[in-house]
Amino acid sequence: MPDAVEAIKFRMEQQGLTAKDLEPLIGRSNRVYEVLNRKRGLTLAMIQKLHLGLGIPAESLLRQKAPAAVRRRIGRRGCKPHRPRERIADQRPTTLPEGRSTPC
Numbered sequence: 001m002p003d004a005v006e007a008i009k010f011r012m013e014q015q016g017l018t019a020k021d022l023e024p025l026i027g028r029s030n031r032v033y034e035v036l037n038r039k040r041g042l043t044l045a046m047i048q049k050l051h052l053g054l055g056i057p058a059e060s061l062l063r064q065k066a067p068a069a070v071r072r073r074i075g076r077r078g079c080k081p082h083r084p085r086e087r088i089a090d091q092r093p094t095t096l097p098e099g100r101s102t103p104c
Helices: 004-015 019-026 029-036 044-054 058-062 068-074
Strands: none
Touching: 004 019, 004 029, 004 044, 004 058, 019 029, 019 044, 044 058
């Protein structure tokens, strides 16, 4: 099944639409181009308007690849594992001075 951008471009080609024709459904021209170039994802409102206005199945519009900026941030290897910081308690001496029952 195609992702959202592929489905939109296919419908544009079928109906002979331009990016200008998508403005009432997606927003201003810069927003339309950001969506078509995968730099911005579709909002729920955009999905609803595209589904009702162009007849694109909602299932196709819900399938989205991550925008290019997110893909660049994650990279090919995925997210780096989180390395927890050392705790201050781990840096205190293990033995307490005589007469003290707590480290503080």
